[in-house]
Amino acid sequence: MAARMLALCLIWTALAPSAFADDLHAVWDRLLGEYVVDGADGVDRVDYDRLRAAEADRAALDAYIAALEAQPVSTLARGEQFALWANLYNAVTVRLIVEGNPERSIMQIRPNLFSIGPWGADRVMVEGRALSLDDIEHAIMRRQFEAALVHYAVNCASIGCPDIRRRAWRAQTLDEDLDAAARAYVNHPRGVTVTGRGLVISRIYKWYEEDFGGNDSGVIAHLLRYAEPELASAINANPRIASHAYDWALNRPE
Numbered sequence: 001m002a003a004r005m006l007a008l009c010l011i012w013t014a015l016a017p018s019a020f021a022d023d024l025h026a027v028w029d030r031l032l033g034e035y036v037v038d039g040a041d042g043v044d045r046v047d048y049d050r051l052r053a054a055e056a057d058r059a060a061l062d063a064y065i066a067a068l069e070a071q072p073v074s075t076l077a078r079g080e081q082f083a084l085w086a087n088l089y090n091a092v093t094v095r096l097i098v099e100g101n102p103e104r105s106i107m108q109i110r111p112n113l114f115s116i117g118p119w120g121a122d123r124v125m126v127e128g129r130a131l132s133l134d135d136i137e138h139a140i141m142r143r144q145f146e147a148a149l150v151h152y153a154v155n156c157a158s159i160g161c162p163d164i165r166r167r168a169w170r171a172q173t174l175d176e177d178l179d180a181a182a183r184a185y186v187n188h189p190r191g192v193t194v195t196g197r198g199l200v201i202s203r204i205y206k207w208y209e210e211d212f213g214g215n216d217s218g219v220i221a222h223l224l225r226y227a228e229p230e231l232a233s234a235i236n237a238n239p240r241i242a243s244h245a246y247d248w249a250l251n252r253p254e
Contacts, residue, residue, distance in 0.1 A: 024064075024067055024068070024071075025083070025087060025168035025169075025170060027060055027061075027063070027064045027067075028064055028087055028091060028168040029167050029168050030060075031051075031057060031060065031061060031064070031094075032164070032165065032166045032167060032168065033166055033167070034057070035047045035048075035050060035051050035057075036164060036165075036166045037253055039251075039253070039254060040254060041159075041254075042188055043159055043163065043188070043190070043251060044163040044164055044165070044166070044251070045251050045252055045253045045254065046094060046097070046157070046164060046251055046252065047252070047253055048094070048097045048098050048101075048250075048252055049252070051094070051098055052098045052101065058098065061091060061094065061095055061098075062095070064091055065088065065091050065092060065095065065124065068084055068087065068088045068091070068124075068126075069088075069124050069125055069126050071084060071126075072127065073085075073126060073127060074127060077171065078144075078145070079171030079172075079174045080171045081144070082141070082145050082153070082169070082171070082174060083168070083169040083170050083171050083174060085136050085140060085141050086141070086150075086153040086154055086169045087168050087169050088124065088126075088136065089133060089136045089137060089141075089154045089155075090154060090155050090164055092123050092124060092133060093106070093133065093154075093155060093156060093157050094157070094164075096109055096118055096123075096157070097109075097157050097250070100118070102250060104249060104250060105158065105248045105249060105250055106118065106156060106157045106158060106248070106250065107248055118133070119132060119133040119134045119137075120132050120134050124136075136154075137150065137154055141153075141154070142208075142211065147208070147210075147211035148182075148211045148212050148222060149178045149182065150211075151204055151208060151211065152178060152181040152182045152185055153169060153178060153181065155251075157250060157251055158246075158247065158248050158249065158250065158251055159190065159247040159248075159249045159250075159251050160190055160202060160203070160204075160245075160246040160247040160248060160249075161204075161251070162181055162182075162184070162185040162191075163181070163184060163185070164251070165177075165181065179226075182225075182226045183226045183228070185202075185226075186223055186226040186227055186231070187226070187227060187228050187231055190202060190245075190247065191223075192223055192227070192231060192235070193245075194231070194234040194235070194238075195242060197240075197242045198238055198240035198241060198242030198243075199223075199235065199238075199239075199240065199241050199242055200242055200243050200244070200245055201219070201223070201241055201244055201245075202244065202245065202246060203244040203245060203246035204246070205219045205222075205223075205244065206244045216240075216241050219241065220235065220239045220241070223235060224236070
């Protein structure tokens, strides 16, 4: 597994900047704008049932994923690579839910009896290599880019995850969009909740602690980087992580 991750990382290191057909993402913009809806709890929801019933839009999603697979990603500039991988990950995840139609959670999609969720199975073919969602997130994105920010870009179809956004990721606005995504998550209760006994924070910060400073102090520093003034004041008043939480319920409309 480690050798596979290293090989993938080395393959998709940007060789030289090249022009990228940015309008390729226009299809994904339209689908996100049509099927991502507001949740009363402040969490964006995806109307998978309505998309499942829309044959033309399902075909458009398939065509978009195929178009991303066909891109010569190793020749793209870094920002374009990040946007392509993040959009591909999210589009494939949406398709997984539409096709698999799990009742409660993405964790119910299991390629075999020993699978924990759908992430380890090959889902796409990019530059002649079969890739899983795990490959895209862990072997490529977290190794090539700022790992902490990758977690705010990829969406696992769950309430506990950062929002999927209503527009495709794009290189031109990547820095400000990632900053906004991180702030939105950190300042939502599923990112950080202040209690009398300390902070209850997303389990993402525990699962991938190494991406957020490697210990509680590093995680706190990361949270303070994006916390709004009221939250930052509360964190500084009691910078103790009491526990972690994560909601695997499907991010479908309430």
